Amino acid sequence: MTGFNLSAILTNPDYVAMLLHGIEMTFVIAIGSWLLAMTLAILLLAIRFSPGRFGDWFVAGYVSYHRNVPTLVQLMLWYFGIFTLMPDWLTYWLAGHNAEAIFAVIGLGLCQAAYFSEDLRSGLRSVGPGQMEAARALGHGYLSAMRFVLIPQGVRNALPPLINHSVSLFKNSSLGVVIGASELTHAVKEIENLSFQTFEIYLVGTVLYLFFSLIIMAGGAYVTMRADPAWRARA
Amino acid sequence: MISDILVIIHDYWLLLLIGQYPNGPLGGLANTLILSALSIALAFPISIVLALARLSKWPILRWPVTVLVYVTRGVPLLMLILWSYFLVPLLTGADVPSFITMLTTLVVYQGAFLSEVVRAGIVALGNGQMDAGRALGHSYLGTMRYIILPQALYNMIPSILSTFVSTIKDTTLGYVINVPDLTFAASQVNNQLLTQPFQVFLILALVYYAICWSLTYVAHRLERRITRRRAGLGVRLAAVIAPAKIVSEQS
Numbered sequence: 001m002t003g004f005n006l007s008a009i010l011t012n013p014d015y016v017a018m019l020l021h022g023i024e025m026t027f028v029i030a031i032g033s034w035l036l037a038m039t040l041a042i043l044l045l046a047i048r049f050s051p052g053r054f055g056d057w058f059v060a061g062y063v064s065y066h067r068n069v070p071t072l073v074q075l076m077l078w079y080f081g082i083f084t085l086m087p088d089w090l091t092y093w094l095a096g097h098n099a100e101a102i103f104a105v106i107g108l109g110l111c112q113a114a115y116f117s118e119d120l121r122s123g124l125r126s127v128g129p130g131q132m133e134a135a136r137a138l139g140h141g142y143l144s145a146m147r148f149v150l151i152p153q154g155v156r157n158a159l160p161p162l163i164n165h166s167v168s169l170f171k172n173s174s175l176g177v178v179i180g181a182s183e184l185t186h187a188v189k190e191i192e193n194l195s196f197q198t199f200e201i202y203l204v205g206t207v208l209y210l211f212f213s214l215i216i217m218a219g220g221a222y223v224t225m226r227a228d229p230a231w232r233a234r235a
Numbered sequence: 236m237i238s239d240i241l242v243i244i245h246d247y248w249l250l251l252l253i254g255q256y257p258n259g260p261l262g263g264l265a266n267t268l269i270l271s272a273l274s275i276a277l278a279f280p281i282s283i284v285l286a287l288a289r290l291s292k293w294p295i296l297r298w299p300v301t302v303l304v305y306v307t308r309g310v311p312l313l314m315l316i317l318w319s320y321f322l323v324p325l326l327t328g329a330d331v332p333s334f335i336t337m338l339t340t341l342v343v344y345q346g347a348f349l350s351e352v353v354r355a356g357i358v359a360l361g362n363g364q365m366d367a368g369r370a371l372g373h374s375y376l377g378t379m380r381y382i383i384l385p386q387a388l389y390n391m392i393p394s395i396l397s398t399f400v401s402t403i404k405d406t407t408l409g410y411v412i413n414v415p416d417l418t419f420a421a422s423q424v425n426n427q428l429l430t431q432p433f434q435v436f437l438i439l440a441l442v443y444y445a446i447c448w449s450l451t452y453v454a455h456r457l458e459r460r461i462t463r464r465r466a467g468l469g470v471r472l473a474a475v476i477a478p479a480k481i482v483s484e485q486s
């Protein structure tokens with residue numbers, strides 16, 4: 001290693017362009033899989049709350065699989081396994097449309113949905129049956145009681161774990177590198193191969209990840225504070 | 236499909252179980268479990284020291300650990316693995332096997348994570364225990380050693396077990412630096428077969444599922460039993476007390 005030279009990386013336009021592209025892909029994967037995960041989580045929750053045992057079993061199995069199999073293995077199963085079983089026209093289409101990123105979004109999103117739905121469920125469960133009974137006694141229907149009484153409180157209870165898991169999701173977007181998605185970790189490794197300035201570029205990558213994670217944590221803390229009734233009463 | 240899977244298991248079960256041992260390094264599932272168990276065993280004492288440092292009244296002990304905890308919470312494990320892969324040989328000046336690199340990373344990562352679990356366990360006990368211990372003439376460290384930690388660590392057994400499960404899941408990331416674990420063995424099988432990637436990775440997923448599910452099940456059973464005991468009551472009343480939530484990092 002020949003001395004610490006950070007500016008050699010940060011002033012090279014090629015490297016900066018690669019880093020920016022990496023950051024962009026990291027956000028595409030993280031935000032895309034977050035949206036997919038949240039949609040699925042709400043759907044899973046709806047199935048769980050609707051009558052019938054079959055749905056419960058399905059959701060329990062879904063959550064159990066996605067929580068007990070390593071995320072990396074899930075991604076590998078998607079990209080190396082399920083990808084090859086798809087019909088030809090779909091394979092071609094995906095290959096032409098950044099299949100790596102798409103499978104990273106699908107894999108991470110499906111996995112995260114299990115965590116999100118459990119967070120929401122335990123948030124809702126902690127509201128307590130009295131709230132539903134009181135709302136019904138006041139003349140709310142089931143859905144209206146859910147909408148105006150239970151869900152607002154349940155989501156508020158679920159916020160801390162949801163935020164933690166959102167940070168995990170952001171960090172897990174780095175797993176995309178294993179299936180070849182060109183996100184931030186990928187860019188860091190590429191630049192390392194080109195520049196041999198391992199220490200400097202790892203430092204840049206680490207600081208970037210840490211910076212964005214801390215922003216998500218701080219944003220989460222702010223949302224949690226805003227959602228607190230005591231804060232809203234004061235404002 | 237199912238017959239394919241059975242044939243693969245029949246042909247490659249030994250490779251998946253122990254890797255190329257004794258003709259090569261130990262690998263496969265055995266190595267995954269050894270790596271995870273060693274990481275937790277080494278991370279556990281470190282985590283207690285880190286937790287005590289973070290609870291200390293001296294900023295010089297508190298700050299570095301707080302920074303470490305935030306770095307490990309905010310930076311992907313993959314990035315930390317790359318760091319170790321680069322730094323460990325540089326610092327030791329030796330050609331370090333990837334197993335050691337991965338072990339180092341996991342010890343630091345899980346040590347920092349477990350320290351939060353330990354800290355939560357200590358804080359959850361409340362101040363009364365410390366006050367009582369001090370009032371009885373114990374020193375600060377004496378109270379920690381004889382009164383606080385035995386209770387806190389006992390309450391934490393389920394959380395430690397679930398950290399063990401996350402460690403098993405984290406070892407899969409050793410794949411990027413070619414640690415010869417179960418995932419590595421599966422990708423070797425896949426490279427030999429070439430035509431059945433779905434079947435191979437499905438087997439891989441199912442094996443991890445079986446291990447992690449059983450350990451999680453044990454953790455939940457233990458948690459219920461400990462909650463019951465902590466309440467100091469019979470089975471009936473324990474249901475009234477909300478179970479302490481298992482803290483676990485996903486991976």
